[in-house]
Amino acid sequence: MTTTTSPLSWLDAHGSHHEIGLALGRWGADACRRHLIHSQAWAQVMEYRHHPGIPALRALLHHSFPWVEHELAGLADGLGLAHEDVFLWNCRGDLWAHAPDGCTTVLAPQRLSHNEDGDPGFTGACGLARVRPIDAPAFISFIYPGSLPGHTFAVNHAGLVITVNNIRARRADFTGLPRMVLTRALLATQTPSQAVALLQSHARMGAFHLGIGQIATACTWSVEFSQTAVSVQPVRQARRIHANHAIHEAQRTLPQVITASSAHRQARGETLLAQDAPALSILADTGDAEEPILRRSSTDTDDENTMATVDADLSGDAVRWDVYAPGARHPHYRFEGLHPLQDSRFISRG
Structure with missing residues (x-):
């Protein structure tokens, strides 16, 4: 076996929520200084610095999830950036329909498979974090510099697995919680029903699609939430695929942006599902040369x-999950539950 450097770094963060945010900020500070704060996406989101609706969002966060507010404060301190700016960045998809967050998910009754797509400026700067709060379940999550965990893919100590896909909802009223706050809060829940109840019980601003599953359950769930609805569809038999636009009937009137990439990935994925292609083959597919499912083009x-x-x-008594570098045939990280199956967290086979 040949061992090389993993393209995904590893971070252990534990303690209070401010301490966890501080560790995440320090981990991502260089990448944010090098790329994020100079990006068009950052500039676009920072245009909302003085929007009159922002104080209402911050007040709702403080009232509903003060511990997430503490994580954001720690994140900003670790990054060395203004608290207001880091809060806005973590509201990017609520404020701006074209935020650079993508993803594709294949959902099966006891399996979730997912491509994490994001800003190519962060290539080589992303990682996995094992987060152990003093007052909530531990979890492992994919992380981007400058962002809260929870809006990507994650597994928590209760065996709850969540994948997240961007939905480019057009900006609505400033009357709900930012979507990344909600998905961070989901990682503290114990069951899929608790996760759905959390979404239903809070006002929401932006929109996301979630794949939700748990060990030893007969199905997974496809969940779309927006300001107007939380739609839940169990995946009991036939597999499904989801790209970056709402497709549930309950969201049919949602004002949203459907990009060419999202439309093509959805259509191509459905074709491959009909051909009974394996999930990982679907996620590695480049058969649509202009808008492939595996996205590596500059x-x-x-x-x-x-x-x-x-x-x-999710078929056993612990989550067994593999994390691959883009297009790799063998996993770079392999886990059972929250613990690596190998002595080394990194098991690249080249």
Whole structure:
């Protein structure tokens, strides 16, 4: 076996929520200084610095999830950036429909497989974090510099697996919680029903699609939430695929942006599902040369690239999951529950 350097770094963060945020900020500070704060996406989101609706968002966060507010404060301190700016960045998809967050998920009754797509400027700067709060379940999550965990893919100590896909909802009223706050809060829940109840019980601003599953359950769930609805569809038999636009009937009137990439990935994925292609083959597919499912082009039409792929098996008494570098045939990280199966967290086979 040949061992090389993993394209995904590893971070252990534990303690209070401010301490966890501080560790995440220090981990991502160089990448944010090098890329994020100079990006068009950052500039676009920072235009909302003085928007009159922002104080209402911050007040709702303080009232509903003060511990997430503490994580954001720690994140800003670790990054060395203004608290207001880091809060706005973590509201980016609520404020701006073209935020560079992508993703594709294949959902099966006891399996979730997912491409994590994001800003190619963060290539080589992303990682996995094992987060152990003093007052909530531990979890492992894919992380981007400058962002809260929870809006990517994650597994928590209760065996709850969540994958997240961007939905480019057009900006609504400033009357709900930011979507990344909600998905961070989901990692503290114990069951899929608790996760759904959390979404239903809070006002929401932006929109996301979630794949939700748990060990030893007969199905997974496809969940779309927006300001107007939380739609839950169990995946009991036939597999499904989800790209970056709402497709549930309950969201049919949602004002949203459907990009060419999202439309093509959805259509191509459905074709491959009909051919009974394996999930990882679907996520590695480049059969649509202009808008492939595996996205590695510098000219990607949404300015997004695949950063990692996760394949989570929920059929046993612990989550067995593999994390792959984009297009890799063998996993770079392999876990059972929250613990690596190998002595080394990194098991590249080249």
